[in-house]
Amino acid sequence: MQATLSRAVRFEGVGVHGGQRAVAVISPAPAGSGIRFIRTDIVDRPNVIAARYDAVADTRLCTVLANEAGATVSTIEHLMAALAGVGVTNATVWIDGPEVPIMDGSSAPFVREMAKAGLKIQKAFRRALKIVKTVTVTKDDKQVTLSPARWFEMSFEIDFAEPAIGRQRREMAMVNGVFIDELSRARTFGRLADAERLRAAGLGRGASLENAIVVDGERVLNRGGLRYADEFVRHKMLDAVGDLALAGAPIIGRYVGVKAGHEMTNLALRALFKDDTAYRWVDYNHQREPKALGMCFDEVAA
Ligand SMILES: [Zn+2]
Numbered sequence: 001m002q003a004t005l006s007r008a009v010r011f012e013g014v015g016v017h018g019g020q021r022a023v024a025v026i027s028p029a030p031a032g033s034g035i036r037f038i039r040t041d042i043v044d045r046p047n048v049i050a051a052r053y054d055a056v057a058d059t060r061l062c063t064v065l066a067n068e069a070g071a072t073v074s075t076i077e078h079l080m081a082a083l084a085g086v087g088v089t090n091a092t093v094w095i096d097g098p099e100v101p102i103m104d105g106s107s108a109p110f111v112r113e114m115a116k117a118g119l120k121i122q123k124a125f126r127r128a129l130k131i132v133k134t135v136t137v138t139k140d141d142k143q144v145t146l147s148p149a150r151w152f153e154m155s156f157e158i159d160f161a162e163p164a165i166g167r168q169r170r171e172m173a174m175v176n177g178v179f180i181d182e183l184s185r186a187r188t189f190g191r192l193a194d195a196e197r198l199r200a201a202g203l204g205r206g207a208s209l210e211n212a213i214v215v216d217g218e219r220v221l222n223r224g225g226l227r228y229a230d231e232f233v234r235h236k237m238l239d240a241v242g243d244l245a246l247a248g249a250p251i252i253g254r255y256v257g258v259k260a261g262h263e264m265t266n267l268a269l270r271a272l273f274k275d276d277t278a279y280r281w282v283d284y285n286h287q288r289e290p291k292a293l294g295m296c297f298d299e300v301a302a
Helices: 077-086 108-117 178-183 192-200 231-247 262-274
Strands: 003-005 009-014 021-028 035-039 048-050 056-058 064-066 091-095 119-121 126-131 135-139 142-147 153-159 167-173 189-191 213-216 254-258 279-284
Touching: 003 021, 009 108, 021 077, 048 064, 077 108, 077 178, 077 231, 135 262, 142 262, 153 231, 167 178, 167 231, 178 231, 189 192, 189 231, 192 213, 231 254, 231 262, 254 262
Parallel strands: 035 091, 153 254, 189 213
Antiparallel strands: 003 119, 009 021, 021 091, 035 048, 056 064, 126 279, 135 142, 142 254, 153 167
16 A cells, blocks of 8 residues: 655755755655655745656756756655655655755665654555566666566666775665665765865765765775675665656566666666556555565565
8 A cells, every 4th residue: 555654754954965954854645646845945936846757857966856947856866765665655845955965875864764753554555667678778888777577676786996896786676674774774975086076066065974985095984984895886776766766656677777877767767668568557456565664565466
């Protein structure tokens, strides 16, 4: 069944790119409404922004959503991943600034508060997006493939020149709580040299060792080190969960990302939806409902 939060949860913090503080309040929403953002600081034009793949306006540094009036909200991916990972179908995110607070650079703070609030199961079937034909998008050495599978599975591979990151590959079936245990704590990351370059360009203003892993050659500069030995590839998977959530429903299928990022995942969704023989909407109708938090597509009656 569809689910929303039992009560509103509140987050406050700085945006990693713009450096502006914002308060985001995530409140319960009616069945069938999906996830949407409302920019409470915008009063002179429509301020509701749907969390949908076709509302993505920029993917260069983070995922930016926009509505037709040009109202935007940035860095939505870690929050979207948390909502998907916890199993929230419907919610409204009230935000008083242009960028979602980065918190600790992962989805964990969002997951923690939403888990504390708990889910409210709603009287409507949950839809899922079943992949029935393989779709691949490629750009230079980057690639994303969506293909049929019995449940939601992911495989991701990265290859960075920095010895601290290097080549990492991970594969997992995203069933029952795996997102929360294995991905939600993985933080965003960057190279020290890039951080300095971005700051000179007026970006990355909110970035710090409190909300990002910073690497320099073979060194991780954060005092506490890494949360997972392969935290980098896990964060890329977290990003993909958040970007895929813009499909508007959980996916039953396999996602394979090679050196991919926000742009490639969004292009894959656009390619998928352009080909109506590549997917099918199904009701998620299994007896094992999301009483435990987490993606519960361990078996699907489709
Ligand atoms: Zn990220």
